[in-house]
Amino acid sequence: SRGISMFLLQRKKRPVIVTIHGFGQRLHTEFDPLKDYFHEKYKVVQFDIYDVNNPSDANEKEWIARCERQMREITQQGGPVILIGFSMGGVIASYLATIFPVEKLILVAPAFEYLNVQKVLNQGIKMVKKMASTETKSNKPSSQQTLAFTNIVSTYKESIAEVSCPVLLLHGLDDEVIPISSSKNACKKLSCKHQLILFDGGKHRMLYDNTIQNNIFPIIECMIEGKLVN
Numbered sequence: 001s002r003g004i005s006m007f008l009l010q011r012k013k014r015p016v017i018v019t020i021h022g023f024g025q026r027l028h029t030e031f032d033p034l035k036d037y038f039h040e041k042y043k044v045v046q047f048d049i050y051d052v053n054n055p056s057d058a059n060e061k062e063w064i065a066r067c068e069r070q071m072r073e074i075t076q077q078g079g080p081v082i083l084i085g086f087s088m089g090g091v092i093a094s095y096l097a098t099i100f101p102v103e104k105l106i107l108v109a110p111a112f113e114y115l116n117v118q119k120v121l122n123q124g125i126k127m128v129k130k131m132a133s134t135e136t137k138s139n140k141p142s143s144q145q146t147l148a149f150t151n152i153v154s155t156y157k158e159s160i161a162e163v164s165c166p167v168l169l170l171h172g173l174d175d176e177v178i179p180i181s182s183s184k185n186a187c188k189k190l191s192c193k194h195q196l197i198l199f200d201g202g203k204h205r206m207l208y209d210n211t212i213q214n215n216i217f218p219i220i221e222c223m224i225e226g227k228l229v230n
Contacts, residue, residue, distance in 0.1 A: 013079030015103065015224055017044045020067060020096070022087030022111070023149040025052055025140055026208075030086055033208045037217040042082075042224070045074060049092070055142030060151045067092055071100045080104075082224050086207060087111045087178060088149055094186075095159035105167045106220055109175055109204055112157045113182040160186045167194040168223045170216060172202020195228055 017038060019031040028046035035044040047070055051057040075081055080103040085093025090110025097105045141149070167190055171183040180198065187196050197219060202212050222228045 014042055015080040015082045016074055016077075017042050017082045017084060017224070018071065018074055019044060019046050020083070020085040020089030020093045021046075021049060022089050023141065023146075027052060030205070030208055031084070033213055034084070034217060034220070038221070041221075045070065049089075050141075050145060050148070052141055052145070053139050055144060058142060058144030058148045060148040060155070063148060063152065064092065064095070064156075067096060068099075071096050075100050082106065084108065084220070085110060087204070088152060091153050091156050091159070094163055095156040097165060098159050098162040102165050104223060105163060105165055106170070106223060107167065107183070107186070108170045108207055108216075109172065109178045110160075110169065110182055110186060111153055111178050112160065112186050114153070114178050115176075158189075161189040161191075163190065164192050166223075167192060168220070168228060169194065169196040170199065170202075170219070171196065172199045172204065172206045172212075174201055175204045177204040 017034075019028065019034070021028050021030045024030075027048040027050075031044065031046050035046065038044055047066070049063045049066055071081075071083075081101065082104050083093045083097055083102045084106040085091070086108045088111045090107040091112060093105060093107065094110070096102070169183045169186060171178070171180050173180065183196055187194055199206060199212055199216065202216075203209060206212050206216060219228070
């Protein structure tokens with residue numbers, strides 16, 4: 001019948017990867033290497049949660065609303081959605097996975113816990129300076145935006161307990177910003193299928209610091225293809 005045919009067509013759609021960036025200066029560009037890796041296979045959606053060049057863009061409710069608008073638009077198109085959140089974005093992604101139909105959730109160094117906000121900022125600034133040849137923006141988040149970050153973590157960190165889709169957590173053993181306990185304790189709250197993979201030598205920005213990202217992306221690909229956390 002037509003209904004069954006439409007259902008089968010929808011199931012054949014390729015997954016769309018939606019990325020939620022962390023707190024700092026690079027915003028959505030944190031996922032550029034991941035997008036390059038998957039560009040031939042999957043559509044990767046990137047967007048900025050806030051404007052780092054506008055210090056007053058510091059309303060955490062608006063930040064969350066922007067993420068919700070993106071998810072609403074994408075999920076309305078039908079087809080599987082893979083949600084990937086990094087650091088602060090991991091906290092937000094966990095919340096989004098509780099209110100939108102997400103097939104799989106991937107959290108990279110999720111910031112359910114963090115060492116201190118200044119360390120988060122300093123590491124981001126250091127990475128931007130290291131990549132100065134390709135970085136065009138030099139502004140750092142304002143104090144108001146830093147407060148928005150802490151408010152988001154405080155408000156949404158318990159959302160992980162409500163996630164029902166399969167979850168993959170990735171964390172570097174040498175993460176200098178987010179303690180490994182952030183991911184380990186998150187696993188304790190999950191009642192759905194989940195897996196935690198720790199990376200020897202992995203620092204906080206292992207998704208784009210040109211150290212072990214080529215080891216990480218194939219694992220993410222296995223998760224998307226159903227070869228992990230089944």
